[in-house]
Structures are given as C-alpha cells and as structure tokens.
Amino acid sequence: EAGVAQSPRYxxxxxxxxVAFWCNPISGHATLYWYQQILGQGxxxxxxxxxxxxxxxxxxxxxxxxxxxxxxxxxxxxxxxAKLEDSAVYLCASTSTGTSGGAGSYEQYFGPGTRLTVT
Amino acid sequence: AQSVTQLGSHVSVSEGALVLLRCNYSSSVPPxxxxxxxxxxxxxxxxxxxxxAATLVKGINGFEAExxxxxTSFHLTKPSAHxxxxxxxxxxxxxxxxxxxxxxxxxxxxxxxxx
Numbered sequence: 001e002a003g004v005a006q007s008p009r010y011x012x013x014x015x016x017x018x019v020a021f022w023c024n025p026i027s028g029h030a031t032l033y034w035y036q037q038i039l040g041q042g043x044x045x046x047x048x049x050x051x052x053x054x055x056x057x058x059x060x061x062x063x064x065x066x067x068x069x070x071x072x073x074x075x076x077x078x079x080x081x082a083k084l085e086d087s088a089v090y091l092c093a094s095t096s097t098g099t100s101g102g103a104g105s106y107e108q109y110f111g112p113g114t115r116l117t118v119t
Numbered sequence: 120a121q122s123v124t125q126l127g128s129h130v131s132v133s134e135g136a137l138v139l140l141r142c143n144y145s146s147s148v149p150p151x152x153x154x155x156x157x158x159x160x161x162x163x164x165x166x167x168x169x170x171x172a173a174t175l176v177k178g179i180n181g182f183e184a185e186x187x188x189x190x191t192s193f194h195l196t197k198p199s200a201h202x203x204x205x206x207x208x209x210x211x212x213x214x215x216x217x218x219x220x221x222x223x224x225x226x227x228x229x230x231x232x233x234x
Contacts, residue, residue: 004162031220033220033221033222040128040226040227041226041227042123042209042211042224042225042226042227043163043209043222043224044224045221045222045223048220048221055220056221091162091163093162093163095220107165107168108165108220108222109165110155110162110163110164111162112160112161112162113160113161113162115160
C-alpha cells in the first residue's frame with residue numbers, strides 16, 4: 001500500500017512570508033497528525049484530526065499556524081507569517097484508528113516530511 | 120501527562136558490538152511505548168512497540184526492548200551492530216484521555232557505527 005505522501009519536500013522562505021504544506025495519509029486512515037521536528041529535538045505534536053474534526057490542537061500556535069482537513073482525507077498546514085524559529089521539519093502521520101480501539105492499531109505511519117528553512 | 124527522557128544524545132559503537140540505547144518514561148496511565156528510527160531526510164519508521172503484553176518486545180532488524188515498570192525504562196538493544204544501523208532513534212510514549220493516540224517523543228539518540 002502507498003505510504004503517507006507529503007509535499008513539498010523542501011521549502012525556503014523569508015520571515016513574514018506565508019507557506020503551506022500538504023499531506024495525503026494512507027488510504028482509509030481516519031486519524032491524521034502534524035508534528036514539528038526542530039533540529040536536535042524529537043517531533044512535537046501540533047494538531048491531531050479524527051476524520052475532518054480536530055481532536056487536539058493545544059500545541060498549535062494559532063496566531064500564525066492553521067490546519068484543515070476538509071474532506072477527512074488530505075490535509076494542509078499553513079504558516080502565516082513565518083518566523084525564524086519555525087525552521088523545522090514538518091511531519092505528517094496517520095493511523096487507522098480513532099480515539100478508541102485496540103492498542104495494536106495505534107501504529108502511526110510517518111511521511112518523509114517537509115524541511116522548512118526560514119531566512 | 121507523559122514524558123520521555125533518552126539518556127545520551129550520541130552513542131558510538133563498533134560494528135559487531137552491543138547496541139544499548141536508553142529510554143526512561145513518565146506516564147500517569149499505563150503506558151504504550153514505541154521506538155522509531157529515522158534515517159537522514161526520511162520520516163520515522165517503527166522499530167517495535169510495547170502494548171502491555173510481553174515485557175520483552177522484539178522488533179525489526181534484530182532490535183528488541185524490555186519494559187521494566189519498576190525502573191520506568193524501555194531500553195533498546197541489539198546484540199551486534201551493523202553499519203546500516205547508523206541513524207537517529209526516538210523513544211515515544213502514547214498518551215491517553217482526549218489526546219488518545221498522541222505520541223510524546225524523547226529528544227533522540229544518534230547512533231554511529233564504526234567499522
């Protein structure tokens with residue numbers, strides 16, 4: 001089966017510009033996650049969707065970040081305006097279960113990520 | 120709340136030597152624990168997971184980890200390192216409550232394998 005797809009793979013922008021990332025999860029996966037991975041750190045969850053609803057966005061800087069998953073399939077993450085500290089890899093992941101279910105179904109499958117550099 | 124601490128941001132071993140990557144966790148609920156590997160410019164790949172069944176978990180590529188509740192640890196081991204094991208490794212704990220499914224990651228350990 002096809003994996004999680006992300007685009008673009010790399011993006012360089014100047015501070016105060018806007019940028020958008022796209023993610024297409026594995027077919028049939030109801031839950032989608034966006035993580036931010038700053039160099040030298042582990043990934044940090046930004047937002048979690050269950051179908052097209054938000055489950056957790058407590059770590060999303062809502063003054064500049066937004067995300068949507070309109071049809072419960074693919075998703076976009078936007079930053080406007082970007083700051084230097086937003087330079088990171090943005091990882092998308094998906095899993096086949098929602099907020100309940102057997103523990104074995106909680107494997108998250110990760111895409112290759114988008115590396116953002118803000119200058 | 121959950122947290123993960125990986126002891127040692129860099130570990131270096133010789134090819135054929137034992138690999139030991141340390142992970143300690145904190146969780147207010149019974150944890151589910153994971154080890155992921157990340158190769159340069161790639162996403163994370165699951166190595167193994169603990170889901171409250173056997174405490175000794177075997178994963179891909181010869182890796183295994185042992186869940187020790189009394190020590191709140193989930194260390195990753197491999198008896199004999201291979202050059203292809205060089206990568207960054209992340210330990211993660213799965214949260215509960217409204218963030219069911221959310222993973223909290225450690226800061227990562229970079230494994231270097233010398234010939």
